[in-house]
Amino acid sequence: MPSRWREYWRANYLPGERKLVQKLDFFILTFCCLSYFLNYLDRSNLANAYVSGMREDLSFRGNQLNQINTVFTVGYVIGQIPSNLALYYIPPRIYFPSMMVIWGGLTMVTASAQSPGAIMAIRFFQGIAESTTFVGTHYILGSWYTARELGKRSGIFTASGLAGTMIGGFIQTGINSSLDGRHGLAGWRWLFIIDGIITFPVALYGFLLFPDTPHKTHAPYLSAAEQTLAKSRVPDVPAPKPLSWAFLKRVWTSWQWYGFVMLWIIAGETESFSTNSLLALYLKGHPSRKYAVSQLNNYPTGVPAVGIVSTLFWATLTDFLGGRRWLVGYFIAVTGIVTSAMILSQTGDSGGGTAVVMAAYYWAGSVYACQATFFAWANDAMRYEEDQLRAVVIAGMNLGSNAVNAWWSILFYGANFAPWFVRGMWAMIGCSIALAIWTSGLIWFGRKEDRKVLEHPELVPEAERERGLSVDHEKEGFEEKM
Structure with missing residues (x-):
């Protein structure tokens, strides 16, 4: 095992390839991670603003917070597939930063809202603008990186979003204590203004230095030889073709569409404890304790902290184990069942069972690992398929998940169900059991696809053939022969 770890971290790069990957890591990951960090910072700060005075200032009633999240989700869903297809036709260095400029401006406009209805309207268009960040980045990562490299980069990217969630609480605490009342604006309004302002420098960085995709790149920091090497590391991508009925038929008849879209629909709902900020709502509606604003903002930051550790751990481990992304499916299934049972066991406690409930919510944060690993799994499974199909399936995964989440969160995790959310538990x-079953089915289909690649070695990119790559998921996964 120690020798395998040394081999894994050493990597068998071709001449000049290590330097190329280092450049890609810097320019792709810095932009994408900063973008996703700001994306998640904005989303999480709506809940932070809600518990920091926005609810009282705008006279929120019932589950209006969930309705705002649902309206955002509707816009987010509408934008998924068009946004990912746009990356196939429009240079990503233009499209990505343009969307950032739009959502940064809308974030600042939120500071002027005078009613929950106004926030709903703003968040709808913000959802459309933000729809490209998550699925678009996974499409880009799958375009540049090999199967052995993909999991770690997907994990780093996902962790950056969780960092935005975690840091958002501390930022809100700082803004609330230092800027509340400045120029007649409440602290939660300043939060949205600052969120918007810090988005624009990152967008400018993207306009100038994002490298697009390997077959379209004109990045000034990549030499001609490095551009050629980058293309040789990944399958050939044909010139963009107009959308056609034949392509739509190809999507609807592919097992990848149904398999991975349903996988993420189920897995996305296993993140419900965290995405619906249940710990913050539990503390806000605690049956016997009153928490300060700083506590309401800071205590839930432990959830994304656990998520970051879990994401990086599982992304690295599944790379090391030859792309066995499906292991995460079983881990999440166990986590969902046990944490739900822990919370259900405390619902009759008039004291709130605080220690057990908080431990369960913190543990539940580990399910965030499925974001990086499952999208890496989809990229792995479609590495030798046409690029347009990969773009649509990856976008479809998030579309399906958010389409379900638009009503799922209201039905099971509405703010009016606080503090216990028994129905949601x-x-x-149920979702955790379904995930374990669906994961088992996808393993079977994936192994059939691996055998096809073994029968057609010409599909493997030139650089991988030079390294002596062998594909054998039955035994050791993707291994490099040293």
């Missing part, structure tokens, strides 16, 4: 147990 049982829904989580």
Whole structure:
């Protein structure tokens, strides 16, 4: 095992390839991670603003917070597939930063909202603008990196979003204590203004230095030889073709569309405890304790912290184990069942069972690992398929998940169900069981696809053939012969 770890981290790069990958890591990951960090910072700060005075200032009633999240989700869903297809036709260095400029401006406009209805309207268009960040980045990562490299980069990217969630609480605490009342604006309004301002420098960085995709790149920091090497590391990509009925038929008849879209629909709902900020709502509606604003903002930051550790751990481990991304499916299934049972066991406690409930919510944060690993799994499974199909399936995964989440969060995790969310606990147990079953089915289909690649070695990119890459998921996964 120690020798395998040394081999894994050493990597068998071709001449000049290590330097190329280092450049890609810097320019792709810095932009994408900063973009996703700001994306998630914005989303999480709506809940932070809600518990920091926005609810009282704008006279929120019932589950209006969930309705705002649903409206955002509707816009997010509408933008998924068009945004990812746009990256196939429009240079990503233009499209990505343009969307950032739009959502940064809308974030600042949120500071002027005078009613929950106004925020709903703003968040709808913000959802459309933000729809490209997550699925678009996974499409870009799958375009540049090999199967052995992909999991770690997907993990780093996902962790950056969780860092935005985690840091958002501390930022809100700082802004609330230092800027609340400045120029007649409440602290939560300043939060949205600052969120928007810090988006624009990152967008400018993208306009100037994002490298597009290997077959379209004109990045000034990549030499002609490096551009050629980058193309040789990945399968050939034909020139963009107009959308056609034949392509739509190809999507609807592919097992990848149904398999991975349904996988992420189920897995996305196993993140419900965290995405719906249940710990913050539990503390806000605690049956016997009153928490300060700083506590309401800071205590939930432990959830994304656990998510970051879990994401990086599983992304690295599944790379090391030859792309066995499916292991995460079983881990999440166990986590969802056990944490739900822990919370259900405390619902009759008039004291709130605070220690057990908080431990369960912190543990539940580990399910964020499925974001990096499952999208890397989809990229792996479609590495030798046409690029347009990969773009649509990856976008479809998030579309399906968010389409379900638009009503799922209201039905099972509405703010009016706080602090216990009993209905949601049982829904989580059902999702966890379904995830384990669906993961098992995808393993079977994936192994059939691996055998096809073994029968057609010409599909493997030139650089991988030079390294002596062998594909054998039955035994050791993707291994390099040293």
